[in-house]
Amino acid sequence: MIVVNYVAAAALLSIGLYIVLTRRNLIKMVMGLSIMEASTYLLLISMGYRSGSTAPVLLNPPAGKSPSQLVNGNVADPVLQNFCLTAIVIGVAVSAVFLSVVVRIAQHYRTLDADEVRRMRG
Amino acid sequence: MTGFWVLDYLCLAAILTAAVLVLRLPSLSSAVMAVSAMGTVLSLLFVVLGAPDDAHAEVVVGAIALPALFLIAIGKVRTDVHDRGDLGEREDL
Numbered sequence: 001m002i003v004v005n006y007v008a009a010a011a012l013l014s015i016g017l018y019i020v021l022t023r024r025n026l027i028k029m030v031m032g033l034s035i036m037e038a039s040t041y042l043l044l045i046s047m048g049y050r051s052g053s054t055a056p057v058l059l060n061p062p063a064g065k066s067p068s069q070l071v072n073g074n075v076a077d078p079v080l081q082n083f084c085l086t087a088i089v090i091g092v093a094v095s096a097v098f099l100s101v102v103v104r105i106a107q108h109y110r111t112l113d114a115d116e117v118r119r120m121r122g
Numbered sequence: 123m124t125g126f127w128v129l130d131y132l133c134l135a136a137i138l139t140a141a142v143l144v145l146r147l148p149s150l151s152s153a154v155m156a157v158s159a160m161g162t163v164l165s166l167l168f169v170v171l172g173a174p175d176d177a178h179a180e181v182v183v184g185a186i187a188l189p190a191l192f193l194i195a196i197g198k199v200r201t202d203v204h205d206r207g208d209l210g211e212r213e214d215l
Contacts, residue, residue, distance in 0.1 A: 076172035099195040106199035
């Protein structure tokens with residue numbers, strides 16, 4: 001329970017959403033989406049952290065301990081870290097797809113302003 | 123334990139500062155550098171929070187690959203592409 005990290009993740013999500021909603025530059029919008037993804041990574045890793053824990057890297061059991069006792073050790077949660085790893089890989093692919101769409105729009109409409117793109121007015 | 127909290131607060135302050143810089147900077151290239159700084163400090167915070175493998179992936183993706191993608195995209199939209207008909211442009215859109 002690191003409350004300050006949760007608050008920081010919420011603030012990052014808010015900043016990214018504000019960038020997406022208020023900026024007219026399409027590349028700046030993709031940057032806002034990247035900031036929102038970064039807030040997700042921060043939230044997952046902060047939820048996996050326990051107080052005073054170390055990395056879940058295990059060479060061999062400590063002296064006088066059997067492997068079945070290692071569940072009582074103080075390590076961070078590896079499951080949420082693997083969720084975060086998957087989210088990082090998916091996030092960079094999604095950003096690449098968004099950027100390729102933005103490049104295509106810029107070549108087609110000769111502008112990066114979202115207000116100038118008539119097809120995006122809904 | 124207090125050293126952990128000092129590192130935690132410093133990294134969070136740097137991350138939020140970089141995000142506000144992305145919001146406030148007028149130049150696109152400067153905003154890309156702010157995104158790169160945010161990814162770097164986020165990977166450092168992952169090391170502090172006990173996730174070195176995620177820090178590895180994040181320092182490759184957030185500090186190098188994603189800013190490179192942004193810079194390539196900015197370079198491509200600033201390039202004047204001569205349409206030889208293969209883009210399939212229509213004049214009435």
